Amino acid sequence: MHDTSTLQQALAQNLFDAPPESAKALIETLGAIAQACAHISDIAAQGVLVGAHGLAESANSQGEDQKKLDVLSDELMSRHLGACPHVAGWASEEHERQQQSWDHEKQGRYLVVYDPLDGSSNIEANISVGTIFSVLPHTYRGAPPSDSSYMQPGHAQLAAGYVLYGPATIMVLTCRRGVLVFTLDRNSTRGGAPAVWVLTQDQVSIPVQTREFAINMSNQRFWEKPVQRYVAECVAGEGGPRMKDFNMRWVASMVAEVHRIMTRGGVFMYPRDTRTPLKPGRLRLMYEAAPMALLIEQAGGRAVTGTSELLDLVPDTLHQRVPVILGSHEEVSRIVGYHADPHENVSWQLFKTRSLFVQPQA
Ligand code: F6P
Ligand code: MN
Numbered sequence: 001m002h003d004t005s006t007l008q009q010a011l012a013q014n015l016f017d018a019p020p021e022s023a024k025a026l027i028e029t030l031g032a033i034a035q036a037c038a039h040i041s042d043i044a045a046q047g048v049l050v051g052a053h054g055l056a057e058s059a060n061s062q063g064e065d066q067k068k069l070d071v072l073s074d075e076l077m078s079r080h081l082g083a084c085p086h087v088a089g090w091a092s093e094e095h096e097r098q099q100q101s102w103d104h105e106k107q108g109r110y111l112v113v114y115d116p117l118d119g120s121s122n123i124e125a126n127i128s129v130g131t132i133f134s135v136l137p138h139t140y141r142g143a144p145p146s147d148s149s150y151m152q153p154g155h156a157q158l159a160a161g162y163v164l165y166g167p168a169t170i171m172v173l174t175c176r177r178g179v180l181v182f183t184l185d186r187n188s189t190r191g192g193a194p195a196v197w198v199l200t201q202d203q204v205s206i207p208v209q210t211r212e213f214a215i216n217m218s219n220q221r222f223w224e225k226p227v228q229r230y231v232a233e234c235v236a237g238e239g240g241p242r243m244k245d246f247n248m249r250w251v252a253s254m255v256a257e258v259h260r261i262m263t264r265g266g267v268f269m270y271p272r273d274t275r276t277p278l279k280p281g282r283l284r285l286m287y288e289a290a291p292m293a294l295l296i297e298q299a300g301g302r303a304v305t306g307t308s309e310l311l312d313l314v315p316d317t318l319h320q321r322v323p324v325i326l327g328s329h330e331e332v333s334r335i336v337g338y339h340a341d342p343h344e345n346v347s348w349q350l351f352k353t354r355s356l357f358v359q360p361q362a
Contacts, residue, residue, distance in 0.1 A: 004198060004199075005198070005199040006196055006197060006198060006199070007030070007031065007034055007171070007182055007197040007199075008027055008031060009199075010180055010182070010199040010202075011023075011026070011027045011030060011175065012027065014175055014177055014178075014180065015027065015175055015177075022109065025086040025109050025110070026086075026110075026135070026158060026159060026175065028084060028085075028086055029084055029086045029087055029110050029112070029135060029159075030135070030159060030161075030173065030175075032080040032081060032083065032084040032087070033077070033080065033081070033112070033114075033133055033161075034163075034171060034182075034195060034197055035080055035194065035195055036076045036077045036079070036080035036081070036131075037131050037163040037169075037171065037184075038169070038184055038189050038195030038197075039076045039189075040069075040072070040073045040076055040077075040116070040117070040131060040163070040165065041163070041165050041169040041184060041186075041189075042189055043069065043072055043073075043076075044069060044123075044129065044165045045165070045186075047123075047126070051068065052068055052069045052072065052123070053067075053068065053069070053123060053124050054067065054068055054124070055067060055068070056068045056070065056071045058071065060093060060094045060095075061093060061094060061095055061096040061318075061319055062093075062319055066094065067117070067120045067123055069117050069120060069123050069129075070093075070094060070116060070117045070120050071094065073116035073117040073131065074092050074093075074094040074095075074116040074117075076116075077090070077092065077114055077116050077131070077133075078090065078092070078099065081101070081112055082101055082102065082103070084104070084108075085103075085104050085107070085108065086104070086108050086109050086110055087101055087104060087108045087110050087111070087112055088100065088101055088104055088105050088106070088107070088108030088109070088110065088111060088138040088141070088144070088145050089101055089105060089108070089111050089112075089138070089144070089145035089149070090111065090112040090113065090114065091111070091112075091113045091114075091147075091150055091286070091287070091318050092113070092114050092115070092116055092287070093114075093115045093116065093284065093287055093319070094116060096318075096319075097147060097318070098111075098145060098146070098147050098149075098150060098318065100144050100145055105144035105145065106141070106142055106143065106144060107141070107142075108138055108141070109137065109138055109141060110135050110136065110137065110138055110158070111135075111136045111137070111138050111145055111149060111150055112133060112134070112135055112136075113133070113134045113136065113150060113286045113287045113291075113318075114131060114132060114133040114134070114287050115131065115132040115133075115284070115287040115288055116131055117129055117130075117131065118130045118131065118132050118162075118253060118254050118255045118288065119251070119252060119253025119254060119255060119256065121252060122251075122252060122253050127251065127252075127253060127256075128164055128165060128166040128251065128253050128255070128256040129165050129253055129255070129256075130162050130163055130164045130165060130253060130254075130255025130256065130259075131162060131163045131165075131255075132161075132162045132254070132255060132287055132288055132291050132292065133160065133161055133162070133287070133291060134157050134159075134160045134286065134287060134290055134291040134294075135157065135158045135159040135160070136150065136152050136156055136157060136158065137152075137156065137158060139152070147317075147318055150286065150315070150318060151314060151315050151316070152314070152315075153311065153312060153313060153314045154285075154289075154290035154293055154294060154310055154311035154312070154313060155311045155312070157176075157290065157291065157294050158175065158176070159173065159174065159175045159176070160173075160174055160290070160291035160292075160294040160295055161173035161174065161291065161295065162255045162258065162259075162291070162292070162295070163255075164255050164256060164259050166256065166259075168183055168184070169183070169184035169186070170182065170183050170184070170200070170259075171184070171197055172204070172259065172262060172295060174294055174295050174298040174299075176294070176298065177298075178202075178203040178204070178298055178299070179203065179204040179262070179295055179298045179299045180199060180201070180202060180203070180204075181199070181200050181201035181202075181204060181262075182197035182198060182199055182200060183197065183198050183200040184196075184197055185197070185198055204262050204299045205299055205300050206261060206262060206265055206296065206299045206300050206301040206327065206328055206329070207264065207265035207328055208265075208300070208328055208329045208330045209265065209328055209330050209331065210264075210265040210266045210267060210327065210328040210331050211244055211245065211246050211247060212246060212247045212248070212249060212260075212264070212265065212266035212267070213230075213231065213234050213246060213247075213248055213249075213266060213267045213268075213269070213331075214248065214249045214250050214251075214257050214260075214266060214267065214268045214269065215227075215231060215248070215250065215268075215269040215270070215271070216250055216252070216270070217231075217248070217250070219273055219275075222273035222274050222275045223271055223273055223274075224271065224272055224273070224274070224306070225344055226306060226335065226338035226339045226341070226344050227269060227271045227306070227325075227335070227338075229338050229344060230334065230335050230338055234246040234248075235248075249266070254268070254270075254283065254288060254292065258292050258295070258296070258326070261296070261301070261326070261327045261328070262295075262299060265327065265328045266327050266328060266331075267325065267326070267327035267328060267331045267332060267335070268324070268325075268326055268327055269324065269325045269335075270282045270283050270323065270324045271306060271323045271324070271325060272305070272306060272323035279321050280321060280322060280323055281305075281321045281322045281323035281324060282321060283321060283322060283324045284319055284320065284321055284322075285310075285313060285315050285320045285321065285322045286315050286318060286319075286320070288324070289303070289310050289322050289324045290310060290311065290313070292324075292326060293309075293310035293311050293326060294311060296326045296327065297311065300329060301326060301327055301328055301329055301332065302326065302327075302328075302329045302332040302333060302336075303324070303325070303326035303327075303332070304325050304326070304332060304335075304336055305322055305323045305324070305325070306323055306325055306335065306336065306339040307336075307339050307340075310322065310324065310326070
C-alpha cells in the first residue's frame with residue numbers, strides 16, 4: 001500500500017517550515033526536473049522504436065562518445081530548466097561549460113547540475129539507466145552565474161535526487177529532510193499531459209550492516225591497499241575475518257546500484273586507483289558523487305572518498321572526478337578505518353602482486 005500524495009503535495013508537506021516563497025520556488029524547480037525526467041522515461045521506454053538507440057555523432061565534455069539518448073535527455077533537461085523562472089543556470093555532463101538561462105539568469109534562485117543519462121553504456125542492453133540531479137543556491141542572485149558560481153561543497157545542496165528508468169520509473173529525492181520515493185504513473189503522461197508522480201515510500205532508511213558489495217573487479221590490480229583488504233575480507237566469506245558470506249553485484253549503472261542500496265543496504269565503490277594518477281576516480285563529483293552522497297546520508301548511510309567525507313569536498317572544476325565509496329554506515333566506516341590505519345596505508349605497490357585470496361602478511 002502507498003500514500004496517494006503527488007510530488008507537489010508531498011513536497012509542500014516536506015518543506016512546510018521553509019519561507020512560502022522559497023518552498024514554492026523549490027517545488028516548481030523540482031517539478032520542472034520531474035517533468036523532463038518523465039519525458040526521458042517515455043523515450044527510453046520506446047527505445048529503438050523512436051530512434052533512441054546507438055551513438056550520436058558527437059563527444060561529451062570529457063571527450064567520451066555520446067549516445068543518442070544522452071543527447072536527447074540533456075536537451076529535455078535544458079529545455080525544462082530554461083523554462084523554469086527559478087533556475088539561473090545549469091551544468092551537465094554533456095557540456096564543458098555551464099549554461100545560463102536566457103530569461104532567468106539574474107532573478108533565478110537556483111543552479112542545477114545533472115547527469116542526464118547515467119549508465120548509458122547499458123541502453124542497448126535494455127538495462128536500467130537513470131538521471132542524477134542536484135540543486136544549489138545561486139548565491140550571487142542578481143548577477144548571471146558563471147562556472148565559479150557552482151564551486152560549492154556538497155553540503156550546500158538544497159535538494160538532490162535521481163530518477164531510475166527501470167521496470168518502473170521512480171524518483172528518489174531529498175530536500176534535506178530524509179529521502180522520499182515517488183513512482184511515475186505512466187498512464188498520466190499519455191497525450192502529453194503533466195506527469196503524475198505518486199509518493200510510494202516515505203523516509204528511506206538504509207540498513208547499517210550488509211552482506212553485499214559492488215565494485216568493478218576488473219580494476220582490482222589498480223586499487224589501493226585499503227580497498228584490496230576490504231574486498232579480500234568479503235570474498236573470504238564465512239572462513240575469513242568477517243565470518244560471513246558476501247554477495248557481489250555490478251550493474252554498471254550507478255543509479256541502479258545506489259537504488260539497490262536504498263532498498264536493502266550494501267556498499268558501492270568506484271575507488272581511487274593508480275591507473276591514471278591525474279584522474280583520482282571515475283565518477284564526477286558535482287553531478288554523480290555529491291547528489292548521491294546527500295541522498296545516502298539523508299537515508300542514514302555514509303559516503304566518502306576513503307579519506308574524506310564526500311559532502312565536504314569543494315569542487316575546483318565542473319567535471320572533477322573523485323573516488324566514491326558509499327552505502328551502509330558500518331561498512332563504509334570500516335573502509336574509512338582501513339584507510340586511516342597507517343599499517344594498511346602503505347603504497348599499493350607493495351601489494352600489487354598479491355591475489356585477492358591471500359591475506360597480506362604483517
Ligand atoms: O557514469 C559513470 C558510470 O556509467 C556509472 O553509472 C557506473 O557506475 C560506472 O560508470 C560503470 O563503470 P564501468 O564501465 O567501469 O563498469
Ligand atoms: Mn554517469
